[in-house]
Structures are given as structure tokens and as C-alpha cells.
Amino acid sequence: MSEENQYLLEMRGITKTFPGVKANDNVNMLVEKGEIHALVGENGAGKTTLMKILYGLYDSDAGEIYYEGQKVDMSQPQKAIDLGIGMVHQHFKLVDTLTVTENIILGSEPRRGLTINYNEARNKVKEISENYGLKVDPEAKIQDIPVGMQQRVEIIKILFRGADLLIFDEPTAVLTPQEIDELFEIFNSLKEQGKTIIFITHKLREVKTVSDRITVLRDGKSVDTVVNTEEISEKDMAELMVGREVLLRVDKEKANPGEEILKVEDLHVRDNRGITTVNGISFSVKKGEIFGIAGVEGNGQTELVEALTGLRRAEQGRVYYKGEDITNLDARSIKDKHIGHIPEDRQRRGLVTDFSLSENFILGFQHQKPYSRSLFMNYNLINNHAQDLIKEYDVRTSGYNSLVNKLSGGNQQKVIIAREFDQQPELLIAAQPTRGVDVGSIEFIHKQLIKKRDDGTAILLISAELNEIMSLSDRIGVIFEGRIVAVIEGDRADEREIGSLMTGSEEVEVSE
């Protein structure tokens, strides 16, 4: 090695082929000690694969890894752990039924004789938690704590094993803006204590805010191995990732709203714990407009969407669709009325991940003509249909027969988008439609949403990204503690005003 020990981590010539896909093609990545290194690239560019190779979860076909100047063999996670490498995965690796402490110590339990030394475990967890400002409740079960805390548990889990290099795979995708700020504070405190961080994200703003240097992957190759974050604009970054110019702004004409399509009146819905989280919501969405719901996550958005799509019972109130009462109708009947739904949790609600792409493209419509011919499925047609959608929506895959769980996270999202858009819905309920999706695809999805609107679809948009809501919506309803506290015209929306409404610090009469 020429640059002796200059880098903490060197990955050189990494190549990994899955059946039909070259996920990593001669990738190089160089990480300096003590830096925050952003790894960016389109959906399916091979970011997760590269990190899984580094962590010993996949074996690479070719290439070498050097850690602190030494060539290392990464055939098992245990080897990564021993070297001081830890990873927070895109989909959390936590056991729901165990406590926070148990999840943290699993596999490296402090012992006293034959038993687990829970006292020592708790103390160590507490120490780490205070040291880095990672607030957790050590005795709570994972299934009872919010996503933000689950992520902190993942981080403590890594630090507990003495990690010096921490890998985060899209850590911000599931967090609220507040939680993201907290996470970045944690990043900085980790950096101050000499830790090195690799972090994957699709949000260019985040790359600008926290990272020191960037590696860009495109199509499995590292295009620009390392650039200093300061020297590159968001626009150039996007261009490097996608390989073409990207519009970071949405262009749209003024909406031409028609008659009322969806009308919600005084809706009350309870969550799983029996708490009323939707607490008397009323609003309406008109033909040809996008009605955006802005709000901090956990203010009833999830339950609202579930009640509208027949996945959860409404306790009180009415839902009208084109004048017809559809309150508490079942999910299939609602779907059959041409109401499209892009669910916020793609793996649980949106896809059957061990089915093929073809099958996932018709989920929810499988009983309808032409996909079903009385007794039999028309697989020829279904496969052709899949081929068309893969092309139109640029889903990166080895073919329509491949299983959805083999797709990268963002490409899974595109499958849902393609399916729901293609069915010409009259009402489209889109929850977090661009979660985990790359800049190029966000541009595409936003354009499509506007196009659908212009074709006369009524769109209800729910997003944790205030930016997304503001740039797409014709009217914005701000949700706070299960109520719409204000409805604002899209072109008169002010970020600060909405922001303070979202946190309940400003009371406004509902103007409708």
C-alpha cells in the first residue's frame, strides 16, 4: 500500500454478482479515520450490498478489504464485530419480544457464572447511553417503543461491542425531522469521541449537513470515489448519482379542482393500544387536486389512512366517496372502487416480498379481469404487464420473475408506485410515497403525481417531508394530535407557519 495507514478502511475492487445482477462492479471505497463518510447512489446502485460485504453478511466474488492497513477476511459478522465494525441495518435487526437490554447484549452477554449478569449489562447500557446522549428505556420491550428509540438501541448495540466504525444504512428514512436532528447530534458526538461513520442516505440535504466526504455509486460502480462535501452542490451531487441533470424543484400549473371526491366528517379512530389517535378529523379532497397532510409523524396519520382504506375500524364519523358512504367498508370493496393506496409500510402492507414482481404488480387486482379469467390467472398477460411497468417505472431488477425481496429498498417502493399509478385510480391515497427513493426517482414520482392530478385524480398526500408536502400540494391540512388544525392554500403556505402549527404552538380556526 502506498498511502500507509492513511485510511481506516479501504475496500478495493469489490465485485459481487447475484443471479442476473452485478450489484457491485469493481467498487473502491476509502474511509478516513474519524470522518463521517456519506455513501450515496441511485436505488439498486449497490450501497447496501457493499456494506453487507463489509460486515460479513455477503461474500464478495472479488476484491480486497483493508482495515487499519491490514488485509482482512470478512466472511462472518463475528469477524467484523471483532475488528470493531458495527452496522445499523436498513430494516432494523431487533427482537420485538425481548427488552432493550436483552437486544443490546445478545451474543456478547456479560456473565456471572452460568447466568447473564443483568446488573453489569444495565450499567454498561446506561454508561453508553449517557456518554453519547442516546436515551433509551432499558427495561422496555422493543415492540412497545417508538422507531426513533429502536434506532438508538441499534446504535448502543454496536457501541456495546466496542465498535469504532459505524455503518448506517438509510438511518433517516424512518425518522421524523426532530428525530433526524437528534440523530445528527449523536453522529457529531460519536465523531468527537473518535468514531468513524459511514452513512447511506438519499437526502442530499443530509449529506451536505453532516458528512465530510462522499462516495458516489452508480450502477454498481464507484463513479466518483471521494469528493469533499464542501466542494459539491446538491445539484451536482444529484447529477453524479443519476448520470443526468435532475430537477430538484417541482414544476406545476395551478390546479383545476372539480367536484368533491373524498369527504371525511368528524372521524375518530383508535390505534392498536386503544388510544384515540384520530380525534374528529374533517376535510375533503376534490377531483384534480392534491390535498397534502402535513404533520409530525404519530399524530394520527397512520390510523387515518388505515381507516380510509378499510384496514382499521373507524369508531365514529363518516367517510364519503363520490357522495357514497364508504365508512368501514372492507379493504377489497374500497380497492374495487378505484381508490389507490400507497401504504407507508411497504414491507408489511404494500408487498408480498416472497412473491415475484409480476405477482406483486397485480396485488389487490388479482381477482379482476383481465388478470383473472374465471378460474385461472392469465400469466402471459400478467408477465407482459410486469415487463411494461418495469420499463416505464425503471425498476432495477433481473426480470419480472425475480422475487421482490431481492430488490433494493427503493426499487421495492417503485413496484408499489407503479402498481397503484397504473390502475387509473380516481382517488389516490399516497402515504410517504418517496420514502427511501433516490433523487431521480423522486423527481419522476413527483412528476407522475402532478400528471395524475392534471388528469383529474383526487390525491390525498401524507408525508413526513414538509418539503414534499409544500411543493406538491394545492391545499395543505395541518394535523396535530388527531385533528386538522388548519387548512392552507398551497401557494400561500409558509414553512415556518406550518412548522409551528404542526407542533401545536399556534392555534388557528379550521378554515373550511
Added chain:
Amino acid sequence: MGTIRELLAIPLLLTSFRFATPLILAALGGIFNERSGVINIALEGMMLFGAFAAVYGSGLTGNPWIGVLYSMIAGLSFALILALVCVTFKANQIVVATGINIFASGLTIYLLQVLFGVAGTSPRVPRLPAVRFLGITRYNPITFIAVALVPIVWFILFKTPWGLRIRAIGEHPSAADTLGVNVNKYRFICVLISGTLAGLAGAHLSIGEGSAFVREMTQGRGFIALAAMIFGKWHPVGAFGAAMLFGYAEAIAIRVDFAYIPSELIRAIPYFITIIILAGFIGKAIPPKAIGKPYFKGED
């Protein structure tokens, strides 16, 4: 009213321990493999083969304790097949276990013929000694072992690192894998433990409570043990309680004369209870999340 008095009689309650013994053992075994994420409906077959091996070992050496050892090895050997085929080679657990059950039934009948030259019942062999306990009921040592194992299994599962790992693996194997826990190794071992305990349960039936092997002598107890495990919510103490309840039902069926109710109906009570539990009427029984799914490295 005589019947009621009979139902609550101390001797009857104490006798329940004897009937519950094989259920406790097999249910504890089942807890190990299911908590680790492997279904084992071959407990029945392992128990049956264990029962046979106990008689063979005892007859061969004249020492019933060697018979006990044989029974455990027999259960272990069937478990080895299940572990190899289903954990290492990731075949369907239900299909393979069903195969083992059928195989056990055929094999024991065949071996009766070949080794003892009889069709239905083996010759008598030395049985385990019976010990009087509390002055009323006599127990063979396996009953004590079974009862003693309950707190031991509880301790292993909930107090030791291995228990924590087993519980994690059954819920979210890839979480454990990413922390360096060898998922398939733990599953393999859990299946072996399960088979060994099921084999021991067989010895209780053949040389503990009797002194001969009778074809199909387990009579579905392996399945009742599974029911006890579910009823007990995959918890050793819960499973023990359930096994005692089922053992009590069996004791009643044999010892108490009811005027109008046939004893077969009484004997069926455990099954009714299990169905009701599984249908979710009395508290919900939630199995480990990853149960029945083979684990491949690197998956989510």
C-alpha cells in the same frame, strides 16, 4: 357426590404426576426446538422409538438404567435426522417430521419381529425401581427427573446467555446472526435436546410404568405434549401446568367411573382444551415468529 369426592382425592391428584411425566418431558423438549424456531411434530415418533430402545437396552443388559440410556440415544438419533435434513439442508420440517413418525411406527414393529420374534408385545424386561413418595403413590425415577427438569429448563431459557440466544433465534434469526450468533448451530442443538427428552419420555412408558414394549404404545402422547407446550405458551412452568392438567384428565379416565360419560370422552378433554386455546378463546397463544422457516445467511 361420591364422584366429586373421588375426583379430588389426593391419591388421584398424586397419580396425575405419573401420567403427566412423558408429557412434561416431551413438552420441555418441544419448548427447546420451537423457541429456537424449529417445529418438531416428530416428538411422537421419537418417544415411540425411545420406548422401544429402553426395553431393548434393559433386556439386553438386564439393567434398566442402560435401557434409559438407550432410549435417550434413540430419541437423539431421530432428532439428528430431523436436524440434519431440516436445519442443515433446510427441508420442510412438517414433512420430514411426519416421515419420522411413520418410520418410527414401522421400525418398532419390524424390530419387535426381528429382535424379539413377536408381533404385538415384547417379552418382559427389568423395569426401573419404583419409589414411594409421601407414603401414598409410587413413582419411578423418571417422574422425578421430569419434575426437576422444569426449573432447570426455566433457568436455562431465562437466566443464561444460551437461553437468550435461543429465544432470539426463534423470533428474529437474522438479528442474532448479525450479532455473531450461529443460528443453525443453536437450532441443531435444540432439536437434539428435544429428541433426547422425547426418547426419555418413551422409557417412562415402557420400562418406567411397565416392563414391556407394546406396539404404538405412545398413543399420541407426543402430540398431547405439543398441545401442553402451546397451552403453556412455550414456557416451561406453563407447559408443566398444562401437562399436569392433561395427566389428571388421563388419571380420571382410568380411575374414576362415571355413570353416563364414557371414559374415552374424558380422555379427549385435553384435545378439546387445546383446540379452544388455539382458536384464541382463552388468552392467545403466540408462537415464536420465525417458527418453521429455515434460515439462510444474509437474509433480512
